[in-house]
Amino acid sequence: MYLKEIQGFRVIAALLVAIYHVWFHRVSGGVDAFFVIAGFFLMHSFAKQERPGMAEVLRYWQRCLARIAPSASVVILATCVLFLTLGTDMQWSGWVRSAIAALLMVENWWLMRNGVNYLSIGHSPSPFQQMWALSVQMQIYLLLPLAVAAALAMLERMGWQRHRARVLAVVTTLAFAYALLKTHQYQPAAYFNTFARVWEFLAGGLLALIVPKLTLPRPHARILGYLSLVVLAGFAALIPVGNAFPGMAALIPVAATAGVIISARNGGDLRLLNNAPMQWLGNLSFTFYLWHWPLYILVWNRTGSPDVGLIGGLAILATAFVLSVLTWWLAERPFRQSPLVTGRPVLAFSVCALAMMPAALGAGLWWSDYTLSRQRAESHRQAVLQGAPAPALVPATLIVRDDIPVSYRDGCYQSGFRNSELVECSYGNQNGATTVVLAGGSHSLQWLPALQRIAAQVPDLRIVNLAKSGCTFTLSLDGISVDSDPQACLDWNRRAIARIREIAPRAVITTGTRVGPEGEILPEGYRAAWDALAGIPVLAIRDNPRADFDIAACVSRHGADASDCTLPRNAILRDRPFREENLPAHVVLADLSDAFCDAVSCAPTRDSFLIYRDSNHLTATYAARLAPRISAHLNAMRIIHMKFAGLISGATASGADRAATPRPQPVR
Structure with a gap:
């Protein structure tokens, strides 16, 4: 099934994600829309098969990998090079590990373990953090086709084909209840939890089963489609819902996406979405999503502020667009059309794995450089602890994030x-x-x-x-x-x-x-x-x-004696x-x-010693x-x-x- 409105809707979703990240520093619901769309087409692909089996699962995996591998590899490799050469070294410890997690498509689980840890509060995010959504999709793409194929086959053997939508509705409800539970227990971790996100894919799948039975007059379908667009574009700006995902708040973008799909299926003819330019831009939406985040974080890292301004934000989005076009024409499009990835699945999987090798090489080189530099910095720190002079900053900014009490490592504190x-x-x-x-x-x-x-x-x-x-x-x-x-x-x-x-x-x-x-x-x-x-x-x-800024990052960016990193004493103590x-x-x-x-100011360093590992x-x-x-x-x-x-x-x-x-x- 090809719905022109959905192709254009991808553009809106990707643009909303970028706009809300760059200027509003909050979630938009665009990623949730991607999840629903993915579930919709997954279920449609399998439900139209009489007896979907392993062959259909392999072909589905083949199409997904061919679409994702080239762009993901290019962006991960470029991000490694950018931050190895232009980024400050203070956050290498987390970032290089985040790069490896992104490469292995487990970024969301890495963020659950580290990104929401108390020690990470106030730190600038990983330049690979946007890969969490792709990681969730890849994990769902790996597991859900197997489950769907098995469930459809079982329902056919039981003679329950006509009850497929009812069964899926029950499963979706249970998955949503799990998301509500996890959101209540600890929302920052639930946000990245694959199993707390699966209900959004299932909701898209449920829509694929019931949408053929939903009929609307064309004028009503058009109204529904445009109303859904307005809701998706504006709800996150009007309602502070960021701390409620993926629970109740996620129902809004899920419902808005469903509204656009229902409108498209009923001839809503949404000209804003189905015109030729939007169809072409839809090809770039995935890559644009991948590119905007590391560019934004690079500016944040160099300036020390998440606020990039109107001109800075527009420059980021324009650069992301240009890079998306280049990635599409030079990597993604020729790769997807290659006979090597459209033929036998085993060969296609091997070629996709090879396509990820440049990214693996970039992450590996960064890890090697980080490891050697860390060993030198730690040796210097230990020597100073034993009484040696401190001709250079101790601890070095490279290892300052890890210069923490032992209790954080042995678990001797209530976290x-x-x-x-x-x-x-x-x-x-x-x-x-x-x-x-x-x-x-x-x-x-x-x-x-x-x-x-x-x-x-x-x-x-x-x-x-x-x-x-x-x-x-x-x-x-x-x-x-x-x-x-x-x-x-x-x-x-x-x-x-x-x-x-x-x-x-x-x-x-x-x-x-x-x-x-x-x-x-x-x-x-x-x-x-x-x-x-x-x-x-x-x-x-x-x-x-x-401080209201990251002092250690300021030192890494401007040097130990920079006035930008000094605090006025009378404003604090x-x-x-x-x-x-x-x-x-x-x-x-x-x-x-x-x-x-001293009597006037509070410095970030004293006698070659770095005082702070973050803002406080x-x-x-x-x-x-x-x-x-x-x-x-x-x-x-x-x-x-x-x-x-x-x-x-x-x-x-x-x-x-x-x-x-x-x-x-x-x-x-």
């Missing part, structure tokens, strides 16, 4: 968005007589490397880690926001406080203030949590500066964020702000460098007793810390 169960681990001496608890969110957890450095010199120090991503150590969320489910965060804190009282540690170490868009505050919920630990000393470390008389007697506030800022989290290396400062406070609180030896060249305690008295006063 579940709605999970409030405690995850507890110990570091240092597992049987040590001196126990301290590190409690809170990521801004508490970032001090673990410093405590581990102290534990290396205090043989009986045991560090119990209680951390939850996106949360903070508080009993109230009034006046603050968290990146975890609010109720789960509060429940986790109540459990953490109960567990701390059971442990009865020598001290609890946590974050003492909160730096947010409104500046620095000491939330009442923090005080309430400290009050709940009456009798247990609390070392509350003043929060470090936070208050002179007196807390008052001594308002604090419980067992709480000591540690002010380490001079490790980040410390690198593990810099946190470890501040171990003498933390040690001085623990000494003054009589938690430990030691004369600290500097861990890193230049990492000695400040004069104020060296002079700390046995009975410290809260820092003003």
Whole structure:
């Protein structure tokens, strides 16, 4: 079946995806339209066969691979070259892995595992992220034809051919219920989940079975078609639905796509879609979709801002169009018409695999370059940790994203968005007589490397880690926001406080203030949590500066001394964020702000050390460098007793810390 309106509709869907990405930074529903169309033609292809078998499945796979392989290979290869040569190296670690995932058509699963991880919040996206939709399609193309062929054959043997639409309607409903469940549980992961997306393909397949029975007068069909176009083009601009996909919100683009298909089948004659230019542009829609994203991310990567402006956005779309034309004429069109891919399936599959080899070579070369550069950077970092001078930036921007506390790697923190169960681990001496608890969110957890450095010199120090991503150590969320489910965060804190009282540690170490868009505050919920630990000393470390941009990326882009990467101190830190008389007697506030800022500004680097790994989290290396400062406070609180030896060249305690008295006063 060939419907001219659907060919033109592909152009609209691809253009909407690009426009919403480049200027609105949100989803458009265009990808959902692609999924419905794919399911529609898949089911139509198989349903017209009396007894579809493996031969029909192989031919379907052959057509799909011949259409996808050349353009995907060209775009992946070009993206590797672009970002290897023009992109900043800071995100190579994730990007090169994303390239491999795109090559293997598992980009969506890679994004589920890494792209929605808490550590990735605030980072610019992967230049291969658009490949998630193609990965979902390829996985569906692999599995769904087998399932459809088997189901149709079974229904024929049972004599239920006339019930095909009813059976598929039930299956589609169950698949949609699964999507709703996954969206409710954790929408960012559900968005990329193949099984949460399959209902959209099934909806297209169901439409293929029932649309021959749906008849409309031609004027009504035309109205339905144009109304569906308006809905698809505008609903995402008017309604904030991005966090509801692929659940209820996805019904809108699915229904709009169904409306266009029904209109086309009933002679709606949608001139906006079925004219000759749109038919030609339809050939480019897939490749245009693939090209627009890496071009947009390259501009974002070089400028540091997702806002490219009107002219910049138009330049991106125009470049994507030109590259789409070149890819179509030089790669996709001749490849699809080649006898090598239109003949025997085995030969066609082999040729398609060979067509992906340039992309594999590009990803492989990037991986090799990244691996060698990473080894050199890590060797330099380790040497500096052992006391060697730091003539170059430490850690190097190439490895800064991975310069994180060990708990992110061994799983010793609560990462579940709605999970409030405690995850507890110990570091240092597992049987040590001196126990301290590190409690809170990521801004508490970032001090673990410093405590581990102290534990290396205090043989009986045991560090119990209680951390939850996106949360903070508080009993109230009034006046603050968290990146975890609010109720789960509060429940986790109540459990953490109960567990701390059971442990009865020598001290609890946590974050003492909160730096947010409104500046620095000491939330009442923090005080309430400290009050709940009456009798247990609390070392509350003043929060470090936070930026509204990626500081590490700025350094990678502009250099360590760039003024663009420096923050004004008075806009971030208050002179007196807390008052001594308002604090419980067992709480000591540690002010380490001079490790980040001078009297005027807060720099991204200090003494060749890169302070931040993103917009607000410390690198593990810099946190470890501040171990003498933390040690001085623990000494003054009589938690430990030691004369600290500097861990890193230049990492000695400040004069104020060296002079700390046995009975410290809260820092003003």
